[in-house]
Amino acid sequence: MITELGHFALILAFLVAIVQSIVPLIGAHKHWYGWMAVAEPAAKMQFLLTGFSFAALTYAFVTSDFSLRLVWLNSHSAKPMIYKISGVWGNHEGSMLLWVLILTLFGACAAWFGGNLPPTLRARVLAVQSSVSVAFFAFILFTSNPFLRLAVPPFDGQDLNPLLQDPGLAFHPPFLYLGYVGLSMAFSFAVAALLEGRVDAAWARWVRPWTLAAWVFLTIGIGLGSWWAYYELGWGGFWFWDPVENASFMPWLLAAALLHSAIVVEKRESLKSWTILLAILAFGFSLIGTFIVRSGLLTSVHAFANDPERGVFILMIFGFFTGGALILFAARASTMEAKGVFSVVSRESALVSNNVLLAVSCFVVFVGTLWPMFAEMFFDRKLSVGAPFFNMAFTPFMVVLGLILPVGSTLAWKRGKLGRAAYQMRYVFALAVSLGLLVWVMQTGRSLMGPIGLFLGSWLVFGSMLDLWMRAGRTWSRIPRLPRADWGKAVAHGGLGVTMFGIAGLMAWQLEDIRVAKMGEPFTVGAFELELQDVQRVQGPNYLSTMGFVALRTNGEQIAVLNPEKRNYPVAQMPTTEAAIDYRFLRDVYVVIGDPQEGGGWTLRTYVKPLANWIWAGTLLMALGGTLSLTDRRFRVAAGARRRRETAVPAE
């Protein structure tokens, strides 16, 4: 019954979305206020209906209603409750429902907080946003309906893939989708502005919080996913340059570029058409990502239910929205004249270089991801493009970006003096170089990656601190009272430095040891001594575990007992490994247990991973920086709306 209601609510939401995508557009064109006013209640209604539908599906999962095909395929009555809930989006249909739920959430937020927008712009934004929902509601209802019943309900379900039975599944996809789908707001604003034929500083200020929020969510989502891969996959890799990862990384790069170019539009009324183009492309790449994950066109380690028919549908959605927006862009771009005048050496041009680097690096990822497909289609070559290519082709852009960032971000607006900005940074530069050199001397005969990473990382971190200090008029006591936007900028840029150092350090200084460990015979890896003390059979809620007990010592002192596991999930008939990790500030010790050996003992893999945590700490700092500047008084989305209600000036 509840399931049917959920299904019905979804169909209703589809119908509401159709109305919302047509009526306000006509209203905005003809200046009929009544028609424009349809958008707001419709957006809220659409969200509530989709929310109800999602709740109904969750209810079916929680109560293990195996008459529902989706529940039967992806759940089991013995599964712990958290995975029954997160299992709702651990499959294609459910995750698509989460996708549109978030899409309608953003639409509803625009209706709730968009009070300070001019009525025609608001109507257009909501209509465009809703047209995206129409496409995805149709996609769900016609190709991936989660509410299909089974004629004969089975006794129990087939269980969720054991790799997904992890807290990672509870948080990673929702954050990722909030980011992906959040970019739809930037897209809607861009298309609405093109329809309106007007892009100005105010437009940039409205679009920036949405982009910033989407970017923050995407940052957290990618960081979580990478951490999940790190501890779950059993050898501590954190980034694989896999097509699906690239699919989330490309919108991230473009969103980062968009954030920065919108600043130029807001402050200097320049780069308008480029910013519009970026907004369209960023969401376009989100759609490409959805396509890559769900079409099965590119082989990936993260495969979803792959089905060419669905792929074609998403490709059509992508073609319609991106193509349509780009045609509109081509027709209207000429109306957007730049106004600001600035010299070639200025903050504006530093931001232009930021955009060039981010966009080109995104292009490199794009070409590398799709090259196997192009090569097969046009040149009849079956080849692979893997991590070694991306490491070589992508990294230089990030190094250059890191090099120019601290100087560029302190350049003056309009007309800067490169010499002066560089001179201000001289101590920071010297400090970063000497730290890099120091490490280079200490580590004999290893790659240059570590020292370069340390140099870049400290250049960025200390550069951001110096920037804060200079913003505060070179007075320490004033730093805490700086606007949050300044703090946000410094924290996010510093976070980028921390992540860069973490990645370089981990890749340059990792230690690895693979051996047959005999019970009670200690062995050393780097500065650590490990001893396999025991291996036990342990019964979990829905799995059987072989659990090792490994003592970890340093300087003869025991600091931890690690429990690496091998689990076997009988229902899904699939084994998984659970690495045991001793997390510390400067390094992780990562232990994985393998099979028992004939001559006694167990295979044991040990890694010492220096600075592993720094990668995610930096990611969190970037997200924190974004959040700080989002909460800056000037950008608070609701601030305008509240003030408006106080002054009570009905514009309509």
Next chain:
Amino acid sequence: MALLVGLLAMPAFAVQPDEMLSDPALENRARELSRGLRCLVCKNESIDESNASLARDLRILVRDRLTAGDSDDEAIEFIVARYGEFVLLRPTVTGSNWLLWAAGPLMLLLAGGIGLSYLRGRAAAPESDIAALSDAEKTRLAEVLGDKR
């Protein structure tokens, strides 16, 4: 979106102790090479990370070639001759692939060129452009942005 299903479903045990060579220098070279070779039955994993049995066979093959005295290039050639260039995770710079490798640098030149000409255009633009915002527009802007009110 990035759900970890696929072939990573097989639990990790990539390189086994019994495969490893006793000569550490040779073993290091073998590890380095196997990081650049794709496991053919897997989805986008190198043979160094994979636990498929085919990946194990390939790892042992690489080690056999190295012990037999092959140079790194010879060992790679030997494997490419048998399995095709699909096995290389780092595509060669031959034939149409130069497009792949040149895509980034070319795009950077193009984008850099466009960016620079834009910046020069802005620097040369007449100052009077800034005044284009009329007083009415300025008031409206201040009102909308909620500044100084």
